[in-house]
Amino acid sequence: GDATADPAxxxxxxxxxxxxxxGFAQTGAESGWRxxxxxxxxxxxxxxxxxxxxxxxxxxxxxxxIAAVRNFINQGVDAIIIAPVxxxxxxxxxxxxxxxxxxxxxxxxxxxASEDLYASWVGLDFYQEGVMAGEWAAEQYxxxxxxxxxxxxxxxxAPANDRAEGFNEAIAGTMIETLDSQTGDFTRDGGxxxxxxxxxxxxxxGIDLVYAHNDDMGLGAIEAIEAAGGVPxxxxxxxxxxxxxxxxxxxxxxxxxxxxxxxxxxxxxVSQVVKDVLxxxxxxxxxxxEDQTFTQEExxxxxxxxxx
Ligand code: AHR
Numbered sequence: 478g479d480a481t482a483d484p485a486x487x488x489x490x491x492x493x494x495x496x497x498x499x500g501f502a503q504t505g506a507e508s509g510w511r512x513x514x515x516x517x518x519x520x521x522x523x524x525x526x527x528x529x530x531x532x533x534x535x536x537x538x539x540x541x542x543i544a545a546v547r548n549f550i551n552q553g554v555d556a557i558i559i560a561p562v563x564x565x566x567x568x569x570x571x572x573x574x575x576x577x578x579x580x581x582x583x584x585x586x587x588x589x590a591s592e593d594l595y596a597s598w599v600g601l602d603f604y605q606e607g608v609m610a611g612e613w614a615a616e617q618y619x620x621x622x623x624x625x626x627x628x629x630x631x632x633x634x635a636p637a638n639d640r641a642e643g644f645n646e647a648i649a650g651t652m653i654e655t656l657d658s659q660t661g662d663f664t665r666d667g668g669x670x671x672x673x674x675x676x677x678x679x680x681x682x683g684i685d686l687v688y689a690h691n692d693d694m695g696l697g698a699i700e701a702i703e704a705a706g707g708v709p710x711x712x713x714x715x716x717x718x719x720x721x722x723x724x725x726x727x728x729x730x731x732x733x734x735x736x737x738x739x740x741x742x743x744x745x746x747v748s749q750v751v752k753d754v755l756x757x758x759x760x761x762x763x764x765x766x767e768d769q770t771f772t773q774e775e776x777x778x779x780x781x782x783x784x785x
Contacts, residue, residue, distance in 0.1 A: 496524065497529070497555050497751070498531065498552075499528050499531065499557070500533070500545075500556075501532050501560075502557070503518070503533065504542070505538075505562070507663045507664050508665075508691055508693040510739060513741040513742070514585060515534070518558075518743070521747065521748040526748065531552070531554060533545035535562060537662065539563045549579075550579060553579075556580050556751050556754065561586045562633075562634060563631070564589040567589070567594070571588075580596045580755070582750055582751055583598040583599070584600060588635075596760065599750055600766065601765065603638075603639035603640050607643025608644070610640070610644050611648045615651045617735075618652075619652055620652060622652050624656045625655050625686040626655075626656050626658070626672075626679070626688075627641070627687075628672065628688070628695070629641065629659060629660040629661065629690055631662050641690075644688060656675075663690065664693055664697070669701045673704075676702070681702070686714045687715045689717045692720070692723065695716075696724065715732070716733075718739050719738070720736045720783075722785060725776050738768040740766050740767070742784060
């Protein structure tokens, strides 16, 4: 804002030519986590905070997301933020943004492109989330024969890749065996239909444990288990990642057994990084936000104070 603003110009809001124009290429609206993340970003990048936000949600289509970024470049925005659907395929469009002199800041998910092609990244340690989920599974179930099915996130996405890797490393050498692993695309419907397939193939009795790469797919699995006459959290144990409101409620209700958090409230930190980058200040290449873990008892203690 302008410290000597003329009261006749209509108040405190900065004139639109003073606003920083930011294009944000969001993945889509696949999950409760994503809704919370979009809200956090829209609040942080509000006009009140000095921004004009151009928002695009790509419905989890990598090509549509790249097209949205090209659009931002053509519009000549001041900065571009991307929550990349998948890790691969970013080199060309990131080079185009660099050639146009538009800084790119990544939030949430990572890319496989060279880090010279973006200014910074703000997000969570997906590999560590997988390790924490796997360590708990190993501790609880690793000593008895345990048949596990996995509900994977979007194929090619950083969280699906890293959560699989971290979990598998943590359960290596235990008696947990992976019966099957398929993508449910991070959606509730996807988790439900993949779980229906697992139950049809292996029977309720043939499955001991579900590892879902997010809460929403775990919640879909709960619906499938209940529809088949099973008791989620008892007959079939469930471990998920995110700790969004519906997931935490299912944990308190005993239908999920353990949740590793993935914090979606990244907006304020991303905004700080964008302002620093545009001001020419030095920034870190990576900003990791902390995650917690919750047992059923721990969830009951904190559920009323959760922000998302
Ligand atoms: O990239 C973060 C993941 O994307 C969240 O865990 C999942 O719920 C979302 O769709």
